[in-house]
Amino acid sequence: MIEEVLPLKTNLHSQYSLEIIQVAELFRTLGDPTRIRILLLLMDGEQNVGGLAVSLGMSEAAVSHHLRRLRQMRIVRARRQGKEVYYALDDDHVSDLLSRGLEHASHP
Secondary structure (H helix, E strand, O other), X not given: OHXXXXXXXXXXXXXXXXXXXXXXXXXXXXXXXXXXXXXXXXXXXXXXXXXXXXXXXOOHHHHHHHHHHHHHOOOEEEEEEOOXXXXXXXXXXHHHHHHHHHHHHHOO
């Protein structure tokens, strides 16, 4: 029986190895409470760095640092309007993931 399962595990690992690494990196990025707070604010709609900084009680530089990482992971996207850059969740998958995470955390 174990001989039958072992090849399946090996095939699964090699088939999804890149995706496994990407998912681990995604969860590592989401492991920061400040980034979760930023994403929760962005669930209400796009905002600029200044607005996020005020809402979070943080410096714009600190918020920008977190947003840079979230952009690298394609969790948020940016839109420039004149001198301002507005950030929003990249797609519905992000809000779904956040909603599921909050649901899981509040489950007894």
